[in-house]
Amino acid sequence: MSKVLIIGAGGVGSVVAQKCAASPEVFSEIMLASRTKSKCDAIAALIKNRTIQTAQVDADSVPELVALFNEFQPELVINVALPYQDLTIMDACLETGVNYLDTANYEPKDEAKFEYSWQWAYQEKFKEKGLTAILGCGFDPGVTSIYTAYAAKHHFDEIHYLDIVDCNAGDHGKAFATNFNPEINIREVTQKGRYWENGQWVETQPHEIKQALNYPNIGPKNSYVIYHEELESLVKNFPTLKRARFWMTFGDEYLTHLRVIQNIGMASIEPILYKGVEIVPLQFLKETLPKPEELADGYTGETSIGCRIKGIKDGQEKTYYVWNNCKHQDAFEETSSQGVSFTTGVPAMLGAMMFLTGKWRKPGVYNVEEFNPDPFMELIGQYGLPWQEEINGDLEL
Known part of the structure; x- marks a missing residue:
């Protein structure tokens, strides 16, 4: 039984929230947060079988993220916000002792360049804190x-x-x-x-x-x-x-x-x-x-x-x-x-499940191919x- 915080209320965030909500045996409490709380509320209204919490947060602001993490105390953050925000969310995870998962690697706002070097540089920091960061758990990458x-x-x-x-x-x-x-x-x-x-x-x-x-x-x-x-x-x-x-x-x-x-x-x-x-x-x-x-x-x-x-x-x-x-x-x-949101959101939920059930859990920063593929492949269908x-x-x- 574990608490997860989903950041991002677009099409992918909607799929992740709904899929997490459908597995209460793994995701005991769910919070959905984004810059626009009304978007989170609209997604929460789609979920009929249980209640999920919603919140407003600016994912560019480490202090705002830290305050929200400390208040909700999730075990894992599922980042389906913008790639520009990966590092601020990772910084907030380190500060509050929360594990991390995303679907897309970091890219700076002022340059169309996406690569893993920025996030891989967090390897020792996550190891020292005993936290797991799972990178690129959508469909491609993922x-x-x-x-x-x-x-x-x-x-x-x-x-x-x-x-x-x-x-x-x-x-x-x-x-x-x-x-x-x-x-x-x-x-x-x-x-x-x-x-x-x-x-x-x-x-x-x-x-x-x-x-x-x-x-x-x-x-x-x-x-x-x-x-x-x-x-x-x-x-x-x-x-x-x-x-x-x-x-x-x-x-x-x-x-x-x-x-x-x-x-x-x-x-x-x-x-x-x-x-x-x-x-x-x-x-x-x-x-x-x-x-x-x-x-x-x-x-x-x-x-x-x-x-x-x-x-x-x-x-x-x-x-x-x-x-x-x-x-x-x-x-x-x-x-x-639509299908593109679905094919990204389902693997993000399943990657979170892999972590919370102990199948993908090791301190440090890892791409998904560095974990055992078998339990994921057994369940994704x-x-x-x-x-x-x-x-x-x-x-x-």
Whole structure:
């Protein structure tokens, strides 16, 4: 029986809160906090079978976080706020003796650069306090890293080639919208691509490498190599990797909108003066776009995310493909959320469960692939994200 504090009241926060509430045997008390308490109250109203507490907190403020942690005294904080706020939340955890879990790595507000170095630097601090910090427990990063760890444990002596493939074949009916926070999403997909090959990073222009990949139950979709954060930890934790890439699908219309947004300067994170007020163009654009949680009702189609792996087992070459498909309609029926929020929120809840039940608990700062994948893989299907696997099939990559 354990108390958890969830920070962040967007689409993912809603899924995490609902999923935690559905397992009272593990999550004895739940508090949901964000900058806007009314958002927390709206999510709490979705939960019919039990009451969860709500609170207002500015996650950029360590003193505010510390005051809230001391008042509620959670055993674990589930951070599904913005990546900019990872370090302030981790600082507050250290000050109050609370364990930590997030779904996305830190990035500074003034630079579109996300990497784990800032959070990995907390390793000794968390160890000294006897606290656990679990990094990147969404779907990608998160489940994709756990899939890789599971493959390494059960199917390979050496993993040589890893392709993480992320397809959203859904239709939300909007001309242009992002499936999670628009500011974070646009910053991510407009960066240069990067993949790991032969012991070094290879940089590409945005969307330079394109291939039509076949996805289960969906078919061929144009997929592009982009840089994604789990690559950084996976190449560190699986040193036999000769190449590791991340592929994401984008429709032509989405890419056209993205080019226009960039060409007219609306993707810029450099502040400008407008009528005497300093604004950041991308933050202004975010306010004009549909909110990700507003896309859920009527969202059709499904996602397909998985890992395509090649390596050696008992001296023989082997291929392995493990994946999940998630229908947006199913996610909406269960949690009033769309599939991207659902596929991120469920693993965050399950990672918290792994910690609270003692299966993933060791002092320090760790990425999810550094824990035993088996108990997570055993349960994730029961919570709405069943996985499938194909051994020695044609991976086409």
